[in-house]
Amino acid sequence: MILRIDHVGVVTGDLAAAGTGLGLMDMKNTYADDVNAYGVATSFWQCPGDTTSIELVAPVRPDAAVHGHLARLGPGLNHVAFEVDDIDADLLALQDRGAVLVDEKPCQGGRPGLRVAFAHLGPATGLLVELVDYGNRA
Structure with missing residues (x-):
């Protein structure tokens, strides 16, 4: 089940300039790390008092998942991430409803303990969504 919007992902070729x-x-920058599964560096930014983030995503190697986006569209909106309570079940439910899965199984995400999976909702929205599951987050 979807719990909330967790973050909005923005692709950039320059994390420092985008952070500025x-x-x-x-x-404020609240967290930064590399996500080896996708070949990207990330940094999360929040407004004071808000838990929803903007995630800046930049490629760190030639096979990075965001190279195609940067080549076709340049920097900008890449995905909307939704926190879910059971990523395995919610990923299967999306697939059963017709979403095109990018990840058939969840991967390690850009924050400690985070599991993520991406899916396309279809041509009517062109929206790439990310499911995020923090596990037993307090």
Whole structure:
């Protein structure tokens, strides 16, 4: 079951410059790490008092998952992430409802303990969604 919007993913070729832009809006960098499964570096930014983040995503190797996006569209919106309570069941439910899975099984995400999986909702929205599951997060 979807619990909330967790973050919005923005692809960039330059994490530092993109972070400077978010800083202009008084957003604060709350976490940064590389996600080897997707070949990207990430940094998460939040407004004070809000748990929803903007995730900046940049390629760190030639086979990075976001190279195609950058080549076709340039920097910008890449995905919307939804926190779920059971990523395995919710991923299967999306597939049963007609979503096209990018990940057939969840992978390690960009924050400790986070499991993620991506799916396309179809051409009517063009939306790439990410399911995120923190497990037994307090």
